Amino acid sequence: MGVVLTAIDSTVPADPQAPKRARGLLGDLAIDDSTRATVELIVSELISNSVLHGGGPEGRDLRLRIRLDGSCLKGEVCDRGAIEFEWERHKPDLAEPGGLGLMIVDELAQRWGIRKNCLSCVWFECDDCA
Numbered sequence: 001m002g003v004v005l006t007a008i009d010s011t012v013p014a015d016p017q018a019p020k021r022a023r024g025l026l027g028d029l030a031i032d033d034s035t036r037a038t039v040e041l042i043v044s045e046l047i048s049n050s051v052l053h054g055g056g057p058e059g060r061d062l063r064l065r066i067r068l069d070g071s072c073l074k075g076e077v078c079d080r081g082a083i084e085f086e087w088e089r090h091k092p093d094l095a096e097p098g099g100l101g102l103m104i105v106d107e108l109a110q111r112w113g114i115r116k117n118c119l120s121c122v123w124f125e126c127d128d129c130a
Helices: 018-025 033-053 101-108
Strands: 007-013 061-069 072-079 111-116 120-127
Touching (some): 018 033, 033 101, 033 120
Antiparallel strands (some): 007 061
16 A cells, blocks of 8 residues: 555646546545545546646646645646636536536535636535545
């Protein structure tokens, strides 16, 4: 068994393998299996969105930060991509492929949002996950 982690601060290349790489980084995080499955799904959706919609330069990296803070797990995925976006809760169009990533995040995370500065970051918090 490896070292048990309470924080992750890492980068993954923004390519089709990024969600898998990001999930792999969560393996030694000090959380139970049920929480890990939830966090893996949230992170996969956020990383996938960055890869698909980030619009940044070829060869860019995505930054993944996860931190256990008492009984709350806090995370974010940041991208240097040029795209800016807003999201509002809406009824999904199940006849169209895709478009459900942030709806999944909205359902699974207790709080989440979008922060923009020199990076576009989508952050999330999950209570009682630690």
